[in-house]
Amino acid sequence: MGQKNFLLKVLGLSAGPRVITSVLSLVTFPIMVKTLGAKEYGLFVFAGSFINILDSVFDFGVASAAGKSIAAYRDKASGEMSLLIRKWLPLQFKVSLLGMIPALVLVWLISTFAEFDNRESLPIFLVCSSWFSVFLTFSRMSLTSLLKFKSLALLDTTESVLRNGGFILVSILFPYAEGLAIAQIGTAILSSIFGFGLLLPYIRVKHFDRNLNNHFDHLKTKQMLLESLSFLWLRVITKGYRSLPLIIFGKIVSVELLGLIGAFDKIVTMLTLPFNIIGNALSVKSKSILDKGKMNAEKMWHVATKVSSVSLLLFFYVFLGSESFILFFLPEGEGFSEVVRILSFLFIFLSLSNVITPMSDFIGGLKQRNIFMTFMVCIQCLLIYIGKIIFGDIGAVTLYVSAIGIMSIGYLFIARRSFFNETKNILSNDILLFTSFLAISAFCSWLISNYLLSNLDVFRGITKEAVTLLVFSILSGLLIVRNQKVNKSYLNRSFLEFD
Template structure:
């Protein structure tokens, strides 16, 4: 059927990429339908409150994930031929994630109890925690490792369709803004339970091994730290802007940011599909493989950036149909550069370094980027308000790109 093993692997990568592309397409298109609707119905301020809560939930989700989207995916890809070892590893990871969910909920309770802006709308933040729970339940890392992307695709579609349908059916006025986090959480929790149940088809429940658990935590800690620092210049920027200005401006900014996230998401399925396939190759082969991707990724990023800069006002008017948001089109033009910077950063930080198991090097880069953003974002917000956070986000991505380029030049010198 296949002439060579190489042809077979190519087909697997293509199939996985196809299913992940469907997921990303869903993640892009459905929010572009629901978010503009929510802005119009709830108003920019209430929308800002909902999205600040969503940003906090995503940050807490990073804690629960603990870098397993990379480390556990890699380990599962190595163990998938041995059901007994795979089952033991699976059980250990699930126990760790359960413990992390409890820690995350404790952090949330502390924040909504002692931070005034969060306390005023604490119900929104508490209801949004369902996103964290749903993500913890769904073993995406497991299905990616065994290369069963079809399962992830169908369940992801189901959750997004449920969320979208409930939004349009029940949210009709500004006072309904509490329903948005409830419906979003419901979609995540349902898909999480389904994913968890299906995963038991491939593994058996095993008694956790605490020595192995400690080992898994140590191996994933640098990845976890990396992801936390990434959130310092991505997820948390919306929260910081809302805290230092207003929920209204946070709502305006996150509307632009969602469009940029949608653009960044175009590259994620490609890297996710390639990762399990190249992670077992020799270092020199991995580096050569990634090198071949640089030019097409760069050209596509530049094309997207130029399109967004030229048509920023038209894009916002078409998507949101909101005069306030459209009047801030220059923010989208500033953020457009991220299409180039981030696509290349992800190639190096999300694909190459994890495939080479250079987790500490990855950690150092992302720590530096996170620190740079935190240092400059608050002064820039105080000086330039919403424009300041856009400048900070773009500059941080550029800074990370420069570090990644220098790091890649050194890696190319590696001998087989």
């Protein structure tokens, strides 16, 4: 894929179909969650949190290591990528088979410890789903590193359609946590088969070049496993960072609140999809851009941070319209609106992580990120307990979100140092202005709706939020359009260009 308008092309190929299916998910997922209810979905989240940590045993970091290797050799030996993939794929299959036995033993122990109300089949179903998903991940990482974004878009679209079909079937036929787990197994199996089919043309060896084969001979199994271990470390602590809090919440708060947190996390993943696509696309280009010099790297950095700042719009809309957000997307419950306002900060933090961190992983920042996240895993769990003891459920949720915020900011500094060996000038002036305009607009709209309109009976609940969001949209739009610097940076066809 050519360098010119690279991100625009990637978004056109990948984001278009995926955004359409994500919109479908924003319809089917809330229907499914509301049918299950917060309590039943909370049980699914609780069981899934244990399994999310264990599924690293199946993957062993091989898929990510293979993706990094393919990206590194893509330009040097583009004609023989099949030889490289054929080295990594058998290793992935072997480690996934070996990981099944200890995983099942651990699941049995966890089922006994977690007390799933005589529903021990639930974690077993989730383990099976995770095992099949390993091969889907391998296909996705390989296609991304090969820059085969059309195939990747087709794979993601197919998976999303299957998942949405599963949501509908669960809502109609089997509205229980076990039903959702079985639907995940079906989605994982069919998507993995389809992903392997898309990767198959790049696995077949059309002709054999002895010199290139010798070029890859240094990739021995031991070296490949050592490379995978770095990513395994990352996967384990990443999974732990996302899953351990949910396990703790499952023990210290109501299962209904846990269901809300899990459902919100799922919605955040859907709405931040474009940031994830851009982050993955930038990661496979970061090394080649950095090799071209600091000026090119600065352009790439500016685009990455500018794209991340757009997530502020998602944050403010959800923060100001929390009741409406619950009505349309989440299970309902007493006090949920306040929790959603706190959780809305995740849009900023996770979008930033999705865009920035993959770039640094491919240029030497992986080890630093692993060390930092390992430290944060321990801190996060401690903060949640402290928040619960001192401030109750709201305190636990607040410190949980705060820990994720600290992690994201730390990632930002690690990535900046990986690119430029310094941590100055992280955000440019146009990004700071854009952020200020949104914050000012949000504050003014809140003042208008809570003080100027508070005495009018017609402005209550959803109506009040609608007015607040309308005022916010008008004010922020005017400020952005009328400021030449921000207008030129954000409302321009070159918004995604770094070449």
